[in-house]
Amino acid sequence: MQPETLLERFEAKRAAGISNNKEFLDIKGTEGLKGQMAAIGVAAEIKNENIGFKCMHYSVTESNGFVEITVVKRVTSDFTFGIRTVEDTAKMGSEFEAFNKIIEMPGRQMEETVKITIFDNNDWQPDQIFFVELYDPAENGMPRYKGDDTKCKITILDEDFPGQLCFEEPQITALKSGQTQTITLKVLRVEGSDGNISCTVSTEQVNKSSDFSALDGVQPALPGQHYQHMTRQV
Ligand SMILES: [Ca+2]
Numbered sequence: 001m002q003p004e005t006l007l008e009r010f011e012a013k014r015a016a017g018i019s020n021n022k023e024f025l026d027i028k029g030t031e032g033l034k035g036q037m038a039a040i041g042v043a044a045e046i047k048n049e050n051i052g053f054k055c056m057h058y059s060v061t062e063s064n065g066f067v068e069i070t071v072v073k074r075v076t077s078d079f080t081f082g083i084r085t086v087e088d089t090a091k092m093g094s095e096f097e098a099f100n101k102i103i104e105m106p107g108r109q110m111e112e113t114v115k116i117t118i119f120d121n122n123d124w125q126p127d128q129i130f131f132v133e134l135y136d137p138a139e140n141g142m143p144r145y146k147g148d149d150t151k152c153k154i155t156i157l158d159e160d161f162p163g164q165l166c167f168e169e170p171q172i173t174a175l176k177s178g179q180t181q182t183i184t185l186k187v188l189r190v191e192g193s194d195g196n197i198s199c200t201v202s203t204e205q206v207n208k209s210s211d212f213s214a215l216d217g218v219q220p221a222l223p224g225q226h227y228q229h230m231t232r233q234v
């Protein structure tokens with residue numbers, strides 16, 4: 001008996017040891033088909049029949065200034081659609097410029113590229129994401145079009161290096177002289193100097209004598225600052 005449904009064909013191929021997922025991964029179809037494929041553990045990408053993103057995920061460094069995203073039209077007739085940004089961990093006005101536009105594509109035009117501004121800063125942050133989606137401007141509430149390819153993800157890659165703080169000299173010797181002396185400790189900021197960082201500093205008494213003034217508090221380091229002096233009396 002010939003397998004008739006997609007599920008039956010998949011089972012028949014699997015039973016015969018044939019591995020060919022192409023038709024499952026690139027197939028156009030309905031939500032019902034998607035559910036059927038999910039039931040057999042195959043991730044299906046359901047494309048919108050009219051419009052979709054060419055790529056589903058873009059990565060851009062924050063210093064790049066912008067990201068360009070391409071939309072593909074799949075019908076030969078004129079088509080009007082909306083495209084807008086949606087916040088996630090990346091926020092509008094902070095990490096990217098809000099974008100919301102209605103675009104009319106004539107029948108002969110099959111692709112359109114939009115440019116979204118990315119903002120740079122000097123602070124280290126985890127990589128952040130936002131989304132761009134295609135929506136129906138003619139429908140009430142302007143919902144996103146159906147299909148997995150009507151939403152794409154943008155990852156903004158951070159490229160700032162705050163660096164690390166350390167003492168220039170791991171050990172300093174001060175001889176007792178009967179008079180108050182001042183020693184200087186130099187703190188270095190190495191392997192990067194982007195953004196503001198700070199560290200807490202404290203003194204620790206190793207033996208019973210208390211022949212030094214305590215050093216406690218927070219030492220800030222400003223962007224581009226590579227060292228700082230701290231003085232103590234002994
Ligand atoms: Ca930066």
Ligand SMILES: [Ca+2]
Binds near residue numbers: 062122123158159160
């Ligand atoms: Ca940054």
